[in-house]
Amino acid sequence: xxxxxxxxxxxxxxxxxxxxxxxFSRTIVYIYNGYVQQAHAKYxxxxxxxxxxxxxxxxxxxxxxxQNKFRMVVLLMLLAVxxxxxxxxxxxxxxx
Numbered sequence: 500x501x502x503x504x505x506x507x508x509x510x511x512x513x514x515x516x517x518x519x520x521x522x523f524s525r526t527i528v529y530i531y532n533g534y535v536q537q538a539h540a541k542y543x544x545x546x547x548x549x550x551x552x553x554x555x556x557x558x559x560x561x562x563x564x565x566q567n568k569f570r571m572v573v574l575l576m577l578l579a580v581x582x583x584x585x586x587x588x589x590x591x592x593x594x595x
Contacts, residue, residue: 504570506566507569508561
């Protein structure tokens with residue numbers, strides 16, 4: 500999405516929608532396969548609260564950060580993830 504120079508609000512909204520769909524489908528699979536049990540229920544409310552608070556803070560930050568700085572942060576994070584993945588792959592390959 501960075502390559503298309505999408506406005507930051509649309510970028511975040513699209514990412515959030517994709518993440519929600521993936522996490523929701525994964526949750527259904529976990530429940531169906533018995534990985535989520537009654538003992539885990541106490542964590543769900545806290546996690547929902549943390550999710551909403553994080554979204555609220557993110558929305559506030561998004562209003563303050565200019566578009567060009569937002570784009571640079573996203574590009575730097577993508578670079579960091581790519582480098583981390585590359586280094587892990589090289590290290591794991593050398594361990595074999």
